[in-house]
Amino acid sequence: MGTVLARRALLAAAFGALATMAVPVWAGQAAFAQAVATAAAKDAALTQFYRQRNYEPLWTGNRDRARRKALIQALEDAGAHGLPVARYDPEVLEAAFRAARSDAGRGKAEVLASRMFLQYAQDIQTGVLEPARVVSAIKRAAPRRDRLAQIDAFSKSTPRAYMRALVPQTPEYERLLKEKLHLERLLGQGGWGPKVPGGVYRPGAGGSGVVALRNRLIAMGYMKRSASQVYDAGMQKAVQQFQLDHGLTPDGVAGPGTLEAINIPATTRLGQVVVAMERERWLGPNRGKRHVLVNITDFHARIIENGKEVFATRSVVGKTAPDHQTPEFSDMMEHMVINPTWNVPRSIAVKEYLPLLKRNPHAASHLRVVDSRGRTVSRGSVNFSQYTPQTFPYALKQPPSDGNALGLVKFMFPNRYNIYLHDTPSKSLFSRETRAFSHGCIRLNDPFEFAYELLSKQTNDPQGLFHARLKTGHETVVELTPQVPVHLIYRTAVTQPKGRTRYLPDLYGRDARIFKALHAAGVELRAVRG
Structure with a gap:
């Protein structure tokens, strides 16, 4: 909290420095325009944006305080959304504003703010990553908004309302955000405590393992505080609810599969939530x-x-x-x-059925062999052994x-x-x-x-x-x-309108690859104390 207050004090000083500069006569501000043009030269959207507004500032003018404040506040909150905060570090932007003592300096700060705005806006609205580049089986493109249209729309908006509207508004995203903050606070308090020793715990059992299981369930919110050292009906009900929430058969017995899930640390669950938030951004609201x-x-x-x-x-x-x-x-x-x-897909026809037909032309008798003209072919008239997967000329149909x-x-x-x-x-x-x-x-x-x-x-x-x-x-x-x-x-982390977040196994290992890519992009898990 102290860091944020200190940062805002520095920002106020930066705003004050900008405010002391005279309002420029734009036709004569060649230094500012040249600095903007140079800084934006490799960015077609920003080049066009500033050119079409005759290089009038968006962030560094005397009347732009509300925009600066809205952007800084949004960037300060980027970490809460599981974003790579180094991409738009508010301290770097504040330093640029403080250093803007000349038209040329203001021009550089101007473009830096626009770049940070666009990067943040795209990341929080439609995701940090390009899905198919991380996992080829994700056949969807993030619904990116045109960058020129985005900054142009912002320039005509109420800044604070616009920045708030960038955050996905779906109920799932809102619940995932709450779960993320909950897990961060939990990590700040030490997580869920010691793991449960291996074994099989059934109703009626007792001992240190049952006590460890009880404590873990209490820490995870599945049981109220209890001094019971026996696997009683309350614990059985808690285990069954845990199993339901984690895609397990709710038999009320804490065996190897259930214990494996219950011993997964809160940091892993936090990573799943961060990935789910990224996936929710990719999906879009419509x-x-x-x-x-x-x-x-x-x-x-x-x-x-x-x-x-x-x-x-x-x-x-x-x-x-x-x-x-x-x-x-x-x-x-x-x-x-x-x-x-059933029109048997060609991959299945040549990989699975052709070898059978080579050994026995009457195999898979439930399927019809059809030629390129749609006629059913007599199996006895075909020498299947002469064909390879590449040359097989028939279709199979059921x-x-x-x-x-x-x-x-x-x-x-x-x-x-x-x-x-x-x-x-x-x-x-x-x-x-x-x-x-x-x-x-x-x-x-x-x-x-x-x-x-x-x-x-x-x-x-x-x-x-x-x-x-x-x-x-x-x-x-x-x-x-x-x-x-x-x-x-x-999704391996799925919220429910009422009840706890469900955590499911990473069936194909896709979420692990997405989290690795997010980490490489600069996303960090954090623990929040207090």
């Missing part, structure tokens, strides 16, 4: 009043309407092998296909059926990655704790109910409409009106 949200790490697909969950179902996502991982992107769900044909790999319905948001949501005949996988078994598409546990909810906006009888198409046995396309935005995301 998600659609009604949209489908699939969190890959959470193994669920949800329909969100006006910010509230109206439907949820378990999902199966891509395997952890690099070429099977589910990518992250947003698109528009246009239609569903009832009684779908007709509609109860045993179809896509089940009885698929939900299409056409994209270059060939990813969609679909039914599956393999229902047993949905009972697993970790559900990463597909080639990349998302399988749904309750696809019919998912379809009913999607259709509920376009018919009074969604169930009747769906089953009328289903019972024909023929492949049928049902257009969605209106179309529904789909967001495939990856």
Whole structure:
């Protein structure tokens, strides 16, 4: 607190120094204009911005005090948002303002302030990193605003209100920010205390391990203070809630998986929150009043309407092998296909089925072999052994059926990655704790109910409409009106409107790479005392 007050005193002095300078006659201020032009020379947006305003200052004029103050205050708070504060160090900017004793000095300070403003504005509004450069499976670009348009808009705004509006306004971001500040204060007090020794702790157990477990749960907020040294009903309930919050089977037994999660330090959880805040900035605020949200790490697909969950179902996502991982992107769900044909992706056809067909041309008999003209080919007429993955000239298709790999319905948001949501005949996988078994598409546990909810906006009888198409046995396309935005995301820290933040495993290791990149960019975790 003392550092901030001291900094603001220096800033007041800097503002005072700027205020003592005479208001320039712009036509004659060649030194200021030349300094601005030189400092902005390699930045096309700033060059155009100052040229179109005839080099009138934005920050260093006598009437610009409110802008300077709003910027400095925002930069002082950058660390709270998990941003790389060295990119826009307010002390450096204050020093530049204090040193601005000439028109040339003011010109340099002017451009420095504009650069810092633009860097901060872009970072806090749409993220520090370029997603695909860090993780190639993130197929979304941060929604960057044009830099010239950004600074031009600021120049015409109320400064403090504009700076506040840069902060993402989504409920998720606001809750993540609160969780970040909570964890920072917790770290300032020493974290969650000693780890729990390994073992398996069940109701009725006692001993030092149970006491350590009790203390850890109390520190994490899952139990009220207690002197009990027995694994009683209260502890069992706390363990079950912890398990639910961490994607674990809520059996109330603290075994190896639960203890591994419970012993993860608060610093690691803080890193997850910082990454989640960055991811929230990438996603942007315009998600659609009604949209489908699939969190890959959470193994669920949800329909969100006006910010509230109206439907949820378990999902199966891509395997952890690099070429099977589910990518992250947003698109528009246009239609569903009832009684779908499975058009086997070429990668699967040549990698998995061609070797089988070479050994036995009648293998995988549930699939039709189709030539380039769409005709079904007799397997007996084909010498599969002559083909390589590069020369295989056929497509493989599975007709509609109860045993179809896509089940009885698929939900299409056409994209270059060939990813969609679909039914599956393999229902047993949905009972697993970790559900990463597909080639990349998302399988749904309750696809019919998912379809009913999607259709509920376009018919009074969604169930009747769906089953009328289903019972024909023929492949049928049902257009969605209106179309529904789909967001495939990856979050290992997820807040809840009521309750604690959920922390999930980093299934594909993506968040670890993002945190490493954030750290390299200058983001630091911090502990807050007091």
